[in-house]
Amino acid sequence: MASGLHPDVGRPVTAPDFLLSRATGSLRTQGALASFTDPADAALALRSGSCGLVVGAIGFEPDAPAALVEPDVVVRTDGPLEPPAYFRAMRTRAHIAEEMPTAAEHRARVATAIAGVRAGELDKVVLARAVRLAAEEPIDPHAVCAALIDSSPSADGYLVDLSPAGGRYSGRVLVGSSPELLVRRRGDLVECHPLAGSAPRSADPAADQAAGRALRASGKDASEHAFVVDSLARSLGPLCTDLEIPEHPSLTSTREMWHLGTRIRGRIADPRTTALDLTLAVHPTPAVCGTPTDAARRLIAGIEGDRGFYAGAVGWSDAGGDGEWMVTIRCVEIDADRAGAVAWAGGGLVADSQPDDEVAETGAKLRTVLRAVGAA
Ligand SMILES: C=C(O[C@@H]1C=C(C(=O)O)C=C[C@H]1O)C(=O)O
Numbered sequence: 001m002a003s004g005l006h007p008d009v010g011r012p013v014t015a016p017d018f019l020l021s022r023a024t025g026s027l028r029t030q031g032a033l034a035s036f037t038d039p040a041d042a043a044l045a046l047r048s049g050s051c052g053l054v055v056g057a058i059g060f061e062p063d064a065p066a067a068l069v070e071p072d073v074v075v076r077t078d079g080p081l082e083p084p085a086y087f088r089a090m091r092t093r094a095h096i097a098e099e100m101p102t103a104a105e106h107r108a109r110v111a112t113a114i115a116g117v118r119a120g121e122l123d124k125v126v127l128a129r130a131v132r133l134a135a136e137e138p139i140d141p142h143a144v145c146a147a148l149i150d151s152s153p154s155a156d157g158y159l160v161d162l163s164p165a166g167g168r169y170s171g172r173v174l175v176g177s178s179p180e181l182l183v184r185r186r187g188d189l190v191e192c193h194p195l196a197g198s199a200p201r202s203a204d205p206a207a208d209q210a211a212g213r214a215l216r217a218s219g220k221d222a223s224e225h226a227f228v229v230d231s232l233a234r235s236l237g238p239l240c241t242d243l244e245i246p247e248h249p250s251l252t253s254t255r256e257m258w259h260l261g262t263r264i265r266g267r268i269a270d271p272r273t274t275a276l277d278l279t280l281a282v283h284p285t286p287a288v289c290g291t292p293t294d295a296a297r298r299l300i301a302g303i304e305g306d307r308g309f310y311a312g313a314v315g316w317s318d319a320g321g322d323g324e325w326m327v328t329i330r331c332v333e334i335d336a337d338r339a340g341a342v343a344w345a346g347g348g349l350v351a352d353s354q355p356d357d358e359v360a361e362t363g364a365k366l367r368t369v370l371r372a373v374g375a376a
Pocket of ligand 1: 126128180195196197198259287288327329330344345346347348349365
């Protein structure tokens with residue numbers, strides 16, 4: 001680069017402030033004609049037709065501030081997004097500055113929660129831990145997103161400017177690569193692909209296949225998974241007709257993880273129900289919260305505190321009702337000054353869960369984003 005040029009020269013001016021990359025179709029947007037911190041207001045604006053499209057993120061807690069906007073400029077594509085060469089060439093370099101909590105403390109929390117499940121206080125709860133990352137050079141959220149899209153076999157990735165949520169979120173950006181489709185509506189077709197029940201993958205092909213087979217055969221993981229499918233069946237039942245739910249989950253994978261997944265399909269009962277309405281009806285599922293929902297939510301708030309946008313939903317919905325929302329996992333929230341970030345990972349706990357396995361599982365889940373920021 002010639003000296004004297006602005007360091008940002010070459011940076012695509014079309015860099016979006018929201019994007020969702022999916023193999024089945026993507027969307028990126030810039031600007032905001034309107035913004036919503038209450039998802040119910042956004043849902044109403046879509047249904048009334050006063051707003052044509054809503055994009056952004058909603059928090060884990062339904063009453064937490066959302067970062068939703070009606071975007072100004074919208075580009076839709078049929079396939080996944082191809083990150084610009086400018087961002088692909090950037091290497092993020094960060095390191096873990098703090099474990100929140102330490103792996104040992106997370107193990108102790110997990111053991112306490114499993115004891116609660118065994119005592120009959122609840123059936124399942126998802127506990128998460130976080131790490132604070134410190135950057136060697138300012139982090140460019142688009143570079144992290146490009147790395148996540150490029151390392152996802154299905155080119156999954158998302159980026160959301162959290163500023164519309166206000167307060168401490170001003171200037172922060174959420175970036176991730178979620179394998180979990182919370183809900184999608186296309187025309188009258190409604191689809192979900194819940195994941196629950198996980199095992200870390202292995203670099204050794206034989207060990208990797210064995211880990212997948214063991215997950216498929218695991219009664220503990222089947223029960224963890226069933227809570228999610230049952231919850232979706234209950235919440236979607238009144239909103240859909242012809243709900244098709246396979247009897248058994250199948251094996252699915254990311255670069256780091258094996259998961260049990262179930263492809264659920266149905267037809268929308270009332271065409272006025274938008275993808276955002278569906279999202280608000282099913283969220284939070286026991287894939288990120290637990291069963292019963294309120295007991296799990298209370299336990300999570302007491303142990304972890306405020307999850308913010310982690311374990312929420314990220315996506316888009318249009319006034320015609322179409323849209324797609326992913327579960328906000330495998331993500332990192334980048335500070336407004338770009339000097340640091342926080343990444344989270346959680347896992348479901350049932351009566352048969354083992355604390356050491358759970359620590360290993362969250363460690364493996366964290367690697368998705370740690371690799372993308374050069375901290376793995
Ligand atoms: C909570 C996370 O993942 C969720 C929990 C899973 C599990 O408990 O097996 C699997 C996939 C996700 O639904 C996360 O990645 O942070």
